[in-house]
Amino acid sequence: VIDGIMRRRIRLKPVSRSCVNIGFSLAFMFLTGFTPSVVRAGIMHIIAQLASIVSRRKNTVNAYAFSGAVISFFSPFTVLDVGFQMSYVATFACIVFLTNRGRIVDTLLPFLKRDRKDKGKIRLVLGKISRGVVNSAFLTFTVTMYMLPLSWLYFGEISLISVITNIVAVPLITLLIYMTAVY
Secondary structure (H helix, E strand, O other), X not given: OHHHHHHHHHOOOHHHHHHHHHHHXXXXXXXXXXXXXXXXXXXXXXXXXXXXXXXXXXOHHHHHHHHHHHHHHHXXXXXXXXXHHHHHHHHHHHHHHHHHHHHHHHHHOHHHOOXXXXXXXXXXXXXXXXXXXXXXXXXXXXXXXXXXXXXHHHHOOOOHHHHHHHHHHHHHHHHHHHHHHHO
C-alpha cells in the first residue's frame, strides 16, 4: 500500500521508494522489539529492496537463507526459540508452495485455467475469485501440514479443529475479501 502511494501520489523514483521501504522495515523491526519472525521478514524484505536498487533479480530462497544465517550469527540461541522455528517452517512452506503454485492448481483444477478469450467481465472476475480462493486453500493446507510436526513437538498435541478451521476459514475470508472488492 505504501509503495503504491509513493509510486502514484508522491511519484518517487524506484530507488527512493526502495530506500523508504528499507527505512520502514527497520523502524517496524525496532518497534516490535526485533522478534525473530519480524527480523526474518524484515531482512528478507530489505534484501529484496537492495536487489531492486542494484537492478538484480530478487531471489527468495537466498534471502530466506541469508536471514537465517544473520539471525543465527548475531543470536545463536534464537535458533532454539519456538517462534523462530515456526516462522521459518511456515515461510519455507510458503516458498515451496509459491514456486509450484501454477502447476499444482492447474493440474488439480484444470477448469480454473486462465482463458485468453474474453467471455465477459463477470466470468473473468469469477475466474480470478475462484483461482484466488483455491490458491488460498492450498497455501493454507501446505503451511498447516508443514507446521504439524512442530506443533506436536512443542505442544504435545495437534488440535484437529484448528487444522480444519485453518483450511476452511482462511479461504472463506479470502472469498469475503474478493467479494468486498467486487461489491
